Amino acid sequence: MTKIISFISRKGGTGKTTNAINLATMFHSLGHKIALIETDNNYTLNTLRKMELYxxxxNEHNLFPIIPSLDENAIEEIEKLKEDGLDYILVDSAGKTTDKNIKKLCIASDVVIVPTSLSPNDLLVTYQTVKDLQPAREFNDNLKxxxxxxxxxSQTRKETIAQATEELETIVLGNKVPMKNLFVNFSxxxxxxxxxxxxxxxLEHV
Structure with missing residues (x-):
């Protein structure tokens, strides 16, 4: 059965796109059959893919597809892609999506990932994002x-991360994404x- 992993945040610049594409390329390299839906109408990933192919x-046929879409059309795209027998569908949602579209995406997802730095502003937005997502569990009991x-x-200790995120009342991943250019200058x-x-x-949570 196809699993849906969505990246959602109420704020742009938290790392949704960089983590979505890093996860997608890693899943693909591990042999999983995947597709990535990009709903931000800047279409950064689609543009970069075209440049890299050039x-x-x-061979584009050997790569996973990156589908340009919009938040309001993401559910329709997910349903169509499920027919392809994929292992995973990843969704890179836009920074400024509506409550309605967030709820619909959460109901359709198995896992929602909220990336955040430890800056006070990002943590505040992350806290609000998590609060906004939790009501979707009334319709999707299995949502993580x-x-x-x-x-x-790189020198930040796990204890520091735990203290900064303890009020979020959700699962905080133990592995962190370091502040390194190799994660920002993605392929x-x-x-x-x-x-x-x-x-x-x-993968352990999917």
Whole structure:
């Protein structure tokens, strides 16, 4: 059965897109059959994929598809993609989506990932995002909401992350995404091996 993993945050710049594509490329490299839906109408991932195909000459048929969409059309895209027998469908949602579209996406998802740094502003937005997502559990008993510590200084201890996120009342992933250029300057084709521990932990919750 196809599993749906959605990246949601009430704020842009928290790391939804970078983590969605890093997770997608890692899943693909592990042999999973996947697709990624991009609903931000800037279509960063689609543009980058076209550039990479042009520069590398890679065969597009050997890659996972990145589907451009809009938040209001994401559920329709998910239902169509399910017919392809995929292992996972990842959704990179837009930063400014409506309450209605967030609720619909949560109801359709198995796992929702909320990336956040430890800055006071990001934590405040993450807290509100988690609160906004929780009512969807009334319609989706199996929904898991995961907080992913993102852009974390390499010397930051787990205890510090735990203290900063203790009020979120949800699952905070034990693996953090460090503040490194290799995670920001991502590829839509090649996976970043240092992302493997994060991907494996997410798989444990799917």
């Amino acid at each position: 520069k590398t000459g890679a 909401i995961l907080v992913l510590p993102n852009r974390i200084h 839509t084709i090649l996976s970043e091996k240092e992302y493997l521990p994060v991907a494996k932990e997410i």
